[in-house]
Amino acid sequence: MYELLIVDDEASSRDILASCFPWDEQGFHVCGQKDSGQEALDYLKDHSVHVILTDISMPGMDGIELAKSVSELEGARPMVVFLSAYDNFKYAQNAIRYGVRYYVLKPTNFSELKEIFGTIRHELDAKYNVSSDDTQDYSTDEIIQKVLSYLSQNYREGSLSSLAESLYLNPSYLSQLIKQKTSKTFSDLLGEARMKQAALFLKDPDTKIYNISNMIGYVNPNNFARAFKAYWGVTPTEYRSHEK
Template identity: 35%
Template sequence: MFNVLLVDDEPWVLEGLRTMIAWEKHGFRVCGEASSGRDALRMVQDYRPELVVTDIRMPMLNGLEFMEQSNRMLEKPPKFVVLSGYDDFEYARTAMRQRAAGYLLKPVDEEEMDALLAILSRKIKGEAAAEDRYARRQQLAINHMINRLLHGEYREDLMAQACRLLNIQGRERICCLLIESAFGFDEMLRVVKGLCTKGEGVCFQDGSGRNGILLIGTDNRPMDGHPEEPVQGIYRRITELTGSPATVCVSQQSEGIRSFREAYVQAAEISQIKQAQGKSGLFFYCGNVFADKRRQLQSDRFKPLLDKVRSQSPEEISANVKEIFSCFAADALDIENIKAQVADLELSLCRSVQEMRGQPDACLENFSEGYGSLGEIHDFSRLQTYVEGMCLQAAGVLRELERQNEGNTIFHVIQYVDREYRNKLQLQDLAKQFHLNSTYLGQLFKKNTGKPFNEYINDKRIEEAKRLLKRSSMKIAEVAVQVGFPNTDYFIAKFKLKTGTLPSVFQKEAGSSAGKEGEEPSC
């Protein structure tokens, strides 16, 4: 659907445009309404509509001025349809100079607007298809060029061509990310476009089909030689959208186009290790990771702490944080290495909050207000306070979310299962539908029903099967299908396990019992 913004200072005109025009027929939907040119200018930047229908005569900023400023400010301005109560050629001519796609007189004729929308819809679709084809050709060229650089081709003409293609000078700071996730390449393109300014994030696929991102010119708050943002934003967004673990491996920052290969090798080195270990998360390159086995042991120290946060044990959290930092001090570990691990812990806590239908961004904001930013910390004592405070706050948030979810969500889950048990139900699907972690939902379900999820459903199905066997002459296979069992043999096995008898014997005994109840007493 294409977005359309309606602009007019007369409310009755806006209402008429919204309700009388068949927008959806031509693939449009009204995304907003503005009663002045100034409001419209703000909304056109926020909503980025493909079409704007605007009046000319409005206070403060008229329609033509609004169009002129939009065309000047936006990289891709919308198409404009101009409305006017004045049959004035000068207005029409000025409007057309501002790239108006149509000019209609008030009151708007529905048939005339309908015909114009049909034309504009085809035109917008055609332009979008052309832009998509151009973007794909451009991406293929970029991908081919990057892979040549990654293979060590550094001829001067090739590097000059790469600079033109990537729109860089060639001396910018470079950082490489390699990503293992359920994410497709097109989805990654959209994430990078949303999080990085134009030209800062360049997506590519290496020879093995692995997705990668080159961050070019990023120098915001270096952490252990890495750009803290937008790396964490990219990682957080990928895990949010896929709802599954991802492995993002990040090289150190280096300088110049000749460092592409070096950055890629660093990220690939970490990716190889994490893949062999079967680990997911956000990982930063810190020297020779093959030789640095001790760092691997140190990173594992936060795992028990994460478990204690999830189990909401404040006393154990504080004790564990003290123990962890005592070990770090004994190892004389560099503070920047620890901060990289703390950043990973922070993201894991955010995932836990999100899995319980919380708001991780709000949680991080509240925490930052009390303890500041991780990038601003440069001593062990303050970092220990930061970690302890973050974990205690996260435990409190999780405890409150558990209370809210337990009182509200599980009631609706059980109601849904009671209503839909005849259909195919999976715990993972229910967890996704009700925005809960599947393991947590299974525990919550058993706590509230006294039975594991699968046992509860099978019991419901068997009770319904008993009712059908008593009151109908349905065949055993028909009953199995009717109550939701995948096949007859599985139904028979579960029925016997629950009742101690076969469905056929139960049906026969139920029929005999019903017959005896209906017999006349003998004389």
Template identity: 40%
Template structure:
């Protein structure tokens, strides 16, 4: 839920909107109500707030002054003005302060619900956009960790063992790996095995059946078939060509 406060100097309007309007049903938590902008600003300075529903004309500090202070403090709070004055100059000032929503006090109940549902959708989209870089970084870290695990355990590695190591669901590991690398998990494991096998073939005199076992193939024929599928030549041909 998004955290909301109400700023309104008219007690009846303030009490009605803060108490009887179904904020929770449309995704908002009403934190409190204040009779002027100064009290609201003091509260916002010490508490996280996502959205403010504020009257424009109030004593001490009016709604426009409150929005201006929020702008100066670089506080990312969505402001919605509620006013009985259908006057363009107020709406124009509100727009200049980055306020997109201007509601007349005579607005019907259903219209008010519609406005705040629309605002919630915008806030949802903004929150999703701001969280994407963080999530992307976390996902890339997970994939790097998967690759490192595969490199270290290529002989016996499986999707199940990797998921267990990452403390994740197997389907999630498979999907995330493909999404971030463009390669299926099993194909990447095969690639690592084949490259390790090729290095052993070139750098040692180990028998092919031993290399087969070293990279996780208990059957030498299966190893040779997989090697040829990957490199286009058999292990023996590969060794002779180099």
């Protein structure tokens, strides 16, 4: 299931959108309803959202401003779909400017929603290499396993932003989830992955220690040596001698 956030200052409109359309049949789960752009933006800090269906005309931060803010987010960004009672060319121009390609007119039409979100579903499936009948919905434990798997393969140049993008998660949310589930930061886990890989490389006596430093992502061999000793309690040279 892909996560859908509905944003509209009219509670009745939000409720109708959330409850009167078979979102689950289209592969979407309504993860929340917000009455302003700012509330939606705050929600994105701690939650994973794939699509935002937002009214344009709202008090405070309107849909245009929300789309602009979303377009400036780092890492994976949710798609934005505009919802409006007005077929206004100015809105269409702003939509294009901020990467919004879908525009739904009020009152919403069942067949129009089905067509638009069917297209969006196919785009998301293609983006994440998911078959249309097997959309992935990871549990938090599965996400952590994917984090560890990513680090074991990307210890040299791994980054939170690239990992979050591969999982289609907000980097801030992913960072908090990692901390909550492991009591460690992403940087802690990346450091551990590097030290474990360095220990494996040290078992080969022909591989120079300064090369190992570079192989696991350290530019400065001295920084590598300090980090290695802090983790293993011995220097790389001492560790290698113990392995003989």
